[in-house]
Amino acid sequence: MSKLQPARGTRDIYGDDARHMTMVVDTFKRVAASYGFEEMVTPIFEFTEVYKRPLGEASDIVSKEMYSFEDRGGEEITLRPEFTAGVCRAFISNGLQQNLPCRFMSHGPAFRYERPQKGRYRQFHQINAELLGSDAPESDVDMLSLAWRILSELGISDDVVLHFNTLGDVQSRTQYRDALVAYFSKHKDTLSEDSKRRLTTNPLRILDSKDASDKEIVANAPLISGSLTDEARSFFDTVRRGLDVIGIPYHHDERLVRGLDYYTHTAFEFVTSALGAQGTVLAGGRYDGLIEQLGGPVTPGIGWAGGIERLAMLSQAGAAPARSVVMMPMGDAATLKAFALAEGLRRNNFTVTQDRSGNLKKRLNRANKASARFAVVIGDNELENGVVALKDLDTGTQQEISFDRLASAIQESNK
Numbered sequence: 225m226s227k228l229q230p231a232r233g234t235r236d237i238y239g240d241d242a243r244h245m246t247m248v249v250d251t252f253k254r255v256a257a258s259y260g261f262e263e264m265v266t267p268i269f270e271f272t273e274v275y276k277r278p279l280g281e282a283s284d285i286v287s288k289e290m291y292s293f294e295d296r297g298g299e300e301i302t303l304r305p306e307f308t309a310g311v312c313r314a315f316i317s318n319g320l321q322q323n324l325p326c327r328f329m330s331h332g333p334a335f336r337y338e339r340p341q342k343g344r345y346r347q348f349h350q351i352n353a354e355l356l357g358s359d360a361p362e363s364d365v366d367m368l369s370l371a372w373r374i375l376s377e378l379g380i381s382d383d384v385v386l387h388f389n390t391l392g393d394v395q396s397r398t399q400y401r402d403a404l405v406a407y408f409s410k411h412k413d414t415l416s417e418d419s420k421r422r423l424t425t426n427p428l429r430i431l432d433s434k435d436a437s438d439k440e441i442v443a444n445a446p447l448i449s450g451s452l453t454d455e456a457r458s459f460f461d462t463v464r465r466g467l468d469v470i471g472i473p474y475h476h477d478e479r480l481v482r483g484l485d486y487y488t489h490t491a492f493e494f495v496t497s498a499l500g501a502q503g504t505v506l507a508g509g510r511y512d513g514l515i516e517q518l519g520g521p522v523t524p525g526i527g528w529a530g531g532i533e534r535l536a537m538l539s540q541a542g543a544a545p546a547r548s549v550v551m552m553p554m555g556d557a558a559t560l561k562a563f564a565l566a567e568g569l570r571r572n573n574f575t576v577t578q579d580r581s582g583n584l585k586k587r588l589n590r591a592n593k594a595s596a597r598f599a600v601v602i603g604d605n606e607l608e609n610g611v612v613a614l615k616d617l618d619t620g621t622q623q624e625i626s627f628d629r630l631a632s633a634i635q636e637s638n639k
């Protein structure tokens with residue numbers, strides 16, 4: 225029989241990988257809380273419409289990446305491919321428009337049917353932040369500043385570049401769309417089949433095409449800057465000034481259009497060259513029309529999502545596993561006493577495990593292999609005298625300690 229494997233594009237996360245990912249999430253939660261963000265936990269699946277409508281039928285996610293199925297009750301269900309649509313749905317469902325702005329942080333798994341490779345999975349994990357209810361460009365600066373702070377605390381801000389663009393307001397986008405249709409129509413014969421279709425569904429998306437001959441045509445396509453209204457241009461300038469003041473370096477990438485329908489104004493990606501083709505670690509933008517499109521009250525929003533796996537690979541930061549105290553009771557009576565002593569140590573914040581099998585030599589070998597810090601040996605003699613043998617596994621020294629002094633003795637030797 226072949227080895228039992230997890231489903232394609234999924235993986236088991238443990239050891240260093242798990243520690244690095246936990247560090248990303250912990251850093252995210254700590255820093256986002258300092259910007260006033262509160263947790264929003266939405267379901268991992270939603271009605272398919274929640275994603276289909278805002279992301280757009282022509283987006284990669286909706287057209288080929290969603291895990292959608294009909295459940296046993298005949299409902300059309302989709303596993304979360306991203307957080308924004310679900311968080312906005314929750315904002316509407318719970319009538320949260322009374323206290324704007326709302327700042328929500330979330331994290332957890334997301335699902336996309338993609339070709340798996342390093343840094344690209346079918347079940348992956350994201351950290352996600354959304355700011356709802358502010359249409360001021362200063363809020364875009366706040367969101368970028370939050371992202372930058374997190375990347376800095378993960379020690380990777382020097383390894384990423386902020387690519388940043390504006391998609392303009394609705395009027396700019398309509399003008400831009402017309403300019404693109406006029407341009408691409410002239411090259412229709414050489415466009416890929418996908419892009420020919422996009423010409424009617426969403427011409428902006430052609431700019432994102434990975435097709436080689438599309439790319440040549442795209443190279444000379446008109447830029448959004450030629451279609452911006454004065455308002456959109458001044459919005460963009462305000463965001464840029466904010467970035468300069470905070471000291472976030474950026475690259476104005478006029479070719480950057482994000483793959484989803486709902487973006488307006490600011491769009492950005494933090495990109496690294498250290499992870500090969502999977503270089504985007506955190507990305508997002510403004511989506512002023514999304515909540516209305518989902519059937520809610522007109523509410524502007526801006527948000528971003530970071531890929532936890534990619535951030536963890538880049539940062540490689542993680543707390544070392546705590547070095548434990550191993551209880552080694554010899555015999556039944558000592559085993560019972562060890563339960564009580566272990567509880568006392570854990571109340572003092574020590575990490576305590578029990579090893580109850582094999583002779584003492586075997587147990588000490590196991591403890592050393594596991595990089596344990598101390599062994600607490602309790603035999604019948606010790607039990608009778610109300611003491612334990614405390615063995616320092618780093619120095620090899622051993623001392624006799626009374627039950628009630630165990631925690632303080634460990635504290636003392638651990639200095």
Ligand code: ATP
Pocket residue numbers: 306336338343344345346347348349350483502503504505506507508529530531532533534
């Ligand atoms: P890409 O261009 O790499 O496909 P995307 O634009 O589809 O990325 P977003 O929807 O913006 O990605 O998601 C935000 C972040 O989530 C990405 O920048 C990336 O770090 C991470 N991410 C997206 N898809 C995957 C995946 N399949 N596996 C691992 N991480 C992913």
Ligand code: MG
Pocket residue numbers: 284
């Ligand atoms: Mg993608």
